[in-house]
Amino acid sequence: MTLQRDPQGLERRMLNRFVDFSGKHVLEVGCGEGRLTWLYADSARRVTALDPDVDALRVARTDCPVRLESRVTFTGASARHLPFPHEKFDIALLAWSL
Amino acid sequence: MVHALAEIRRVLQSDGVLIDLRPLEARWPVEVASAASTVEVGRLTDLPIAVADDEAATRAMQEAESHGWFVREREEIFSYVYSWDRPSEMKEFMEDEWEGIEKLEESVYQSAQSTWAVANADARVQVPVKMLITRWKKTE
Numbered sequence: 261m262t263l264q265r266d267p268q269g270l271e272r273r274m275l276n277r278f279v280d281f282s283g284k285h286v287l288e289v290g291c292g293e294g295r296l297t298w299l300y301a302d303s304a305r306r307v308t309a310l311d312p313d314v315d316a317l318r319v320a321r322t323d324c325p326v327r328l329e330s331r332v333t334f335t336g337a338s339a340r341h342l343p344f345p346h347e348k349f350d351i352a353l354l355a356w357s358l
Numbered sequence: 359m360v361h362a363l364a365e366i367r368r369v370l371q372s373d374g375v376l377i378d379l380r381p382l383e384a385r386w387p388v389e390v391a392s393a394a395s396t397v398e399v400g401r402l403t404d405l406p407i408a409v410a411d412d413e414a415a416t417r418a419m420q421e422a423e424s425h426g427w428f429v430r431e432r433e434e435i436f437s438y439v440y441s442w443d444r445p446s447e448m449k450e451f452m453e454d455e456w457e458g459i460e461k462l463e464e465s466v467y468q469s470a471q472s473t474w475a476v477a478n479a480d481a482r483v484q485v486p487v488k489m490l491i492t493r494w495k496k497t498e
Contacts, residue, residue, distance in 0.1 A: 262443040263451060270436050278432060278493045279377055287369060339362035347371045354378045
């Protein structure tokens with residue numbers, strides 16, 4: 261199959277137009293296999309990406325570029341009960357997930 | 359969904375930002391596109407579950423806004439394009455990935471096939487998905 265997604269890269273451009281990830285700790289909710297994560301994680305200080313789908317997270321961990329391994333953490337969790345303390349993140353990103 | 363937004367608010371810093379990026383159900387067009395032209399051949403049918411999810415997400419954000427949890431700072435619509443070499447690949451993808459969300463009616467598929475068959479050699483078939491991106495700021 262020769263599917264192309266967003267060949268003009270509009271999604272990445274819109275994300276960067278809406279928020280500056282530089283030096284920020286980002287919580288990504290509904291990361292799935294990490295497709296969106298790879299678009300911005302290079303800019304962020306740290307990314308905590310979560311999804312309740314453990315199979316999708318396994319793919320995300322496998323696909324994670326080596327350069328991002330120390331910066332991106334994938335966590336199995338639902339947004340209804342976030343396993344984090346108060347005021348931990350600078351940015352929350354609802355990734356096709358609300 | 360509202361509970362999730364309350365949780366997100368809790369873990370965001372006081373000047374934190376929430377980005378909501380999601381597709382909107384809007385009977386997305388099916389197009390045959392080449393360098394020379396783009397022709398709409400029909401539209402997908404939104405299925406009830408997807409429409410209900412879409413409406414629930416919008417209601418949840420409205421409720422969060424009414425509670426004063428977040429203030430809307432900026433919002434835009436853009437297209438996220440899915441593109442395939444040929445109509446049969448589009449159909450296969452939709453049956454695998456969008457089952458229960460979107461339906462490709464046979465008449466639209468036939469129209470895509472016939473239009474694509476006589477289009478320029480570089481023609482592909484595509485679906486521009488309507489996307490909403492909103493920047494919300496956490497309130498004090």
